[in-house]
Amino acid sequence: MKLFLARNPNTQIIDSLRKDNDTGRPWTLMEKIFLGLTPKQYMAQAMSNPLNWVFAAILLVGIPFIIARFIFGLSWAVGDPYDNAWGLFLGFGLFGMVPLSSSGFQLGSAVEVFGRHDFEPIERLGILNGILGYFFAVIFLMCDLGQPWRLIYPMFVSWGPEAVLFLVAWHVATYLSVQAAETSTAFFEWMGWPAGRTFVKKMALGLAVAGIILSTLHQGALGALSTYAPGKIHPLWYSSSFQWLYFFVSSLPGGLCMVIVVSTIAVKTMDWRCDATFKNSLSKLQVSLAKGASMGLITYLVIRLIGVAHDNKWAYLTTGWGGWWLFEIGFGVILSLVLLTAGIRNNSVTLVRLGAWTTIIGVVLNRLNVYMITFNWQNGHVHIPPFREIMIVITVYSIYIMTYRAILYRWPILFKWKTRYSEYAVLEPKPAAVTAPEAAGSK
Amino acid sequence: MIERRDFLKGCLACGVTAATVSVAGGKAMAAGSFEGYPDAMGVLVDLTRCVGCRSCEAACNAEQKLPEPDLPFDDTSVFKDKRRTTEKAYTVVNEYKVADKETLYRKMQCNHCTEPACLSSCFVNAYTKTKEGAVIYNAKVCVGCRNCMIACPFNIPAYSYSSPLNPLVQKCIFCYDTRLKDGKPPACVDICPQQVMTFGRRADLIKLGHDRIQANPGKYVDKLYGEKAVGGTSWMYLSSVDFDKVGFDGHIQNEPIISNVKDFLGFVPMVLSIWPALFTGVHLLATKNKDGHHDHEEGDHQ
Numbered sequence: 001m002k003l004f005l006a007r008n009p010n011t012q013i014i015d016s017l018r019k020d021n022d023t024g025r026p027w028t029l030m031e032k033i034f035l036g037l038t039p040k041q042y043m044a045q046a047m048s049n050p051l052n053w054v055f056a057a058i059l060l061v062g063i064p065f066i067i068a069r070f071i072f073g074l075s076w077a078v079g080d081p082y083d084n085a086w087g088l089f090l091g092f093g094l095f096g097m098v099p100l101s102s103s104g105f106q107l108g109s110a111v112e113v114f115g116r117h118d119f120e121p122i123e124r125l126g127i128l129n130g131i132l133g134y135f136f137a138v139i140f141l142m143c144d145l146g147q148p149w150r151l152i153y154p155m156f157v158s159w160g161p162e163a164v165l166f167l168v169a170w171h172v173a174t175y176l177s178v179q180a181a182e183t184s185t186a187f188f189e190w191m192g193w194p195a196g197r198t199f200v201k202k203m204a205l206g207l208a209v210a211g212i213i214l215s216t217l218h219q220g221a222l223g224a225l226s227t228y229a230p231g232k233i234h235p236l237w238y239s240s241s242f243q244w245l246y247f248f249v250s251s252l253p254g255g256l257c258m259v260i261v262v263s264t265i266a267v268k269t270m271d272w273r274c275d276a277t278f279k280n281s282l283s284k285l286q287v288s289l290a291k292g293a294s295m296g297l298i299t300y301l302v303i304r305l306i307g308v309a310h311d312n313k314w315a316y317l318t319t320g321w322g323g324w325w326l327f328e329i330g331f332g333v334i335l336s337l338v339l340l341t342a343g344i345r346n347n348s349v350t351l352v353r354l355g356a357w358t359t360i361i362g363v364v365l366n367r368l369n370v371y372m373i374t375f376n377w378q379n380g381h382v383h384i385p386p387f388r389e390i391m392i393v394i395t396v397y398s399i400y401i402m403t404y405r406a407i408l409y410r411w412p413i414l415f416k417w418k419t420r421y422s423e424y425a426v427l428e429p430k431p432a433a434v435t436a437p438e439a440a441g442s443k
Numbered sequence: 444m445i446e447r448r449d450f451l452k453g454c455l456a457c458g459v460t461a462a463t464v465s466v467a468g469g470k471a472m473a474a475g476s477f478e479g480y481p482d483a484m485g486v487l488v489d490l491t492r493c494v495g496c497r498s499c500e501a502a503c504n505a506e507q508k509l510p511e512p513d514l515p516f517d518d519t520s521v522f523k524d525k526r527r528t529t530e531k532a533y534t535v536v537n538e539y540k541v542a543d544k545e546t547l548y549r550k551m552q553c554n555h556c557t558e559p560a561c562l563s564s565c566f567v568n569a570y571t572k573t574k575e576g577a578v579i580y581n582a583k584v585c586v587g588c589r590n591c592m593i594a595c596p597f598n599i600p601a602y603s604y605s606s607p608l609n610p611l612v613q614k615c616i617f618c619y620d621t622r623l624k625d626g627k628p629p630a631c632v633d634i635c636p637q638q639v640m641t642f643g644r645r646a647d648l649i650k651l652g653h654d655r656i657q658a659n660p661g662k663y664v665d666k667l668y669g670e671k672a673v674g675g676t677s678w679m680y681l682s683s684v685d686f687d688k689v690g691f692d693g694h695i696q697n698e699p700i701i702s703n704v705k706d707f708l709g710f711v712p713m714v715l716s717i718w719p720a721l722f723t724g725v726h727l728l729a730t731k732n733k734d735g736h737h738d739h740e741e742g743d744h745q
Binding site (some may be wrong): 086 | 529563565593602604609643718719723
C-alpha cells in the first residue's frame with residue numbers, strides 16, 4: 001500500500017462517507033472495501049507487498065492442517081498428550097493472548113471512567129486490540145476443544161457453576177459482546193449508521209465499568225485455573241493464594257505494551273492510514289502508556305517475590321528451574337522495567353517500544369511456563385508440541401494479523417472519520433444536496 | 444445527566460450477573476465441608492500381595508468392552524515402562540524394583556475421590572459422585588476442554604483424542620453401571636487371585652486398613668494412602684515401602700483440590716457487587732466539575 005501510494009500520490013483513500021472530501025456521492029460498500037481503489041489496483045498493491053506472500057505460503061500449508069485436524073481428530077494435530085492436556089492452542093492461544101488483550105478495558109476506562117480524553121486518539125486501537133485478541137483466543141479454543149460445537153453447553157445445556165472455567169466461559173462471552181459494542185462505533189461510522197453509534201455512545205460509561213469488572217475476574221480466573229493442579233506446576237510458578245493476582249496484575253502491563261507495540265507497527269507500516277492527530281500524539285501517548293505499564297510491572301515484580309517468600313520457596317532458586325524462573329523475571333519484568341522507566345525518564349520512545357516488546361514476551365513466557373513448560377515438572381521432561389500443532393498456531397495467528405490489518409485499513413481506528421456526526425443527518429436527502437451544486441455548476 | 448443514567452444501567456446489568464454468580468460461590472462453599480456419603484463403597488489395595496499377573500487389567504478390558512490391547516495381558520514385557528491409564532486401559536499395573544530383589548506392583552485406576560477435582564473443575568457438570576462412591580461421567584454434555592485431566596491429582600482421566608466426532612474423557616467408573624449400583628464389587632476386584640483388593644464400605648475399610656497395619660508390625664508403613672489425600676479417596680492403599688517409591692505422590696495435599704480455588708470463587712460475587720459503584724464513583728470524582736471536562740456530547744468530533 002505504501003508503495004502504491006508513493007506511485008499514485010493522488011489516490012483518494014476512503015476516510016469519509018462521501019467522495020471528493022465528503023462533498024460528492026456516498027461511497028458504495030464495495031468501494032469502501034477496496035479503500036477507494038479499483039479492484040485491479042487493490043490486487044496490484046496487495047501483490048507487491050512481500051508480507052502477503054509470506055501469509056499466502058503459511059495459509060497454503062496451514063489451512064489444510066486446520067481442516068485435517070477436524071476431519072481426522074485432535075490426535076492428528078496434537079498427538080495423545082494425556083499428561084499435558086493443554087498444549088499450545090490454549091497455552092499460547094488462550095492464556096497468552098487474553099492478557100495482551102486487556103488493553104480494551106484499560107483504555108476504555110481511562111477515557112470513559114477517568115475522563116482522560118487525551119487518550120482518545122489511541123482508545124479505539126486499544127479496544128480493537130482487545131476484541132481481536134479475545135475473538136482469536138476463542139478461535140484457538142475452538143481448535144482445542146474436543147467437541148467445539150458444544151461450546152455453548154456451559155451457557156444453555158448444563159451448568160457447572162462451581163468451576164472456574166464456568167466463570168471464564170461466561171465472562172469471555174459477555175466481555176466479547178461488551179467489546180463488540182465498544183468497537184461498533186467505528187464500524188457504524190464506516191457503514192454510515194448514525195443511530196447505532198449514538199445508541200452505543202450513550203452506554204459508554206456502563207460498558208467501560210462492565211469491562212473493568214469482567215476483566216478483573218476473568219484475567220484472574222485464568223490464573224485461578226492453575227490452582228487445580230497444585231502438584232503439577234513448579235512451585236515457583238504456583239501460589240494457591242496469589243495466582244489469580246499474578247495473572248490479573250501482569251495482564252495490565254501486557255495489554256498496555258501490546259498497544260505500544262501495535263501502534264508502533266501501525267505507524268511504521270501504514271503511515272498513510274494514520275491521521276495527523278494520531279501521529280503527532282503517538283510518542284506522548286506511548287510514554288503515558290509506558291508509565292502505566294511500569295507501575296503494573298513493579299507491582300507484579302513485588303507480588304511475585306512476596307509469593308516466593310510467603311511459601312518460603314527460596315531454595316528452589318538455586319535449582320535449574322530456579323534459573324529459568326530468574327530468566328523469566330529478569331528478562332520479562334526487570335529488563336522491561338529498566339527499559340520502560342529509562343524511556344520515560346529520557347522521553348525516548350525507542351526505549352519504551354523496546355521495553356514494550358520485552359514485557360509482552362515476558363507475559364506470554366509466564367503463561368507458557370505455568371501451563372506447558374513447568375507443567376509436570378517432576379516427570380523430568382518438557383512436553384514438546386508436535387509440528388502440526390505449531391503450524392496451526394502460526395496459521396491462526398497469521399489470520400489474526402491479517403484481520404487486524406484489514407480492519408485498521410478500513411475502519412476509523414487510526415484516523416478520525418471525516419464525516420462529522422452532525423452531517424449524518426443530511427445523508428438521507430443527499431441526492432438533492434448533491435444535485436444542487438452540480439446544477440449550479442452546469443449553468 | 445448521562446452519568447446517572449449509565450450508573451443505573453451499570454448497576455442493573457451487574458446486579459443480574461452478581462445474582463447468577465453468587466449461586467456459584469455458595470455452592471462452592473458448601474462443597475468444602477463434604478465428608479462423603481455415609482454408605483460410599485471403596486476398595487482397600489494391599490500392594491504387598493500383588494504379584495503383577497495383570498488379570499485385573501484383562502477383567503477390566505472385558506467388563507468395559509475396551510479394544511484389544513497391543514500385547515496380550517499375560518505379557519510381562521509391558522513392565523519395562525511406567526504406563527498410565529489411557530482410553531484403552533482404565534487400569535494398569537506397574538512394576539517397581541524397591542530394594543535388592545524386592546519387587547512391588549502397583550495397580551492404578553481412578554481413585555474415586557470424595558471431593559473429586561475432575562468434578563469441581565468441570566464447567567458443564569459432567570461428573571457425578573454417586574452415593575455408592577463412584578465418580579461417573581456424562582458423555583452427553585462433555586465439551587472436551589480437558590480441565591479434568593489438568594485437575595486430576597492422580598493423572599487418571601484419558602481422552603480419546605483420535606475420535607474426530609465424539610472424543611470423550613475415559614476413565615474407570617468403578618463398574619458403576621454393570622456392578623456397583625447393584626452392590627457388587629468391580630470386575631478387577633472380583634477376578635484377583637491374590638485377594639489384593641478388599642471391597643467394602645469406605646468407613647469399614649479405613650478401620651480394616653489400620654487394623655492390618657497394627658496386626659503386622661513392621662510389614663507396612665504406617666499410612667493408609669487415600670484416607671486423607673485430597674479430601675479422601677474411595678480407593679486406599681497399604682504398602683511396605685514409602686509410597687513415593689511405588690509411583691504415588693507422597694506429598695499430595697490433604698485438603699480437597701476445590702479448597703485451592705475457593706478463595707477466588709468467593710471473591711467473584713464481591714467484585715461483581717462492589718466494582719460498579721466503586722468505579723462509577725471514581726468516574727464522578729475524577730470528571731465532575733473539572734475544568735476542561737465536557738460530557739460526551741453527541742457531535743464529539745471537535
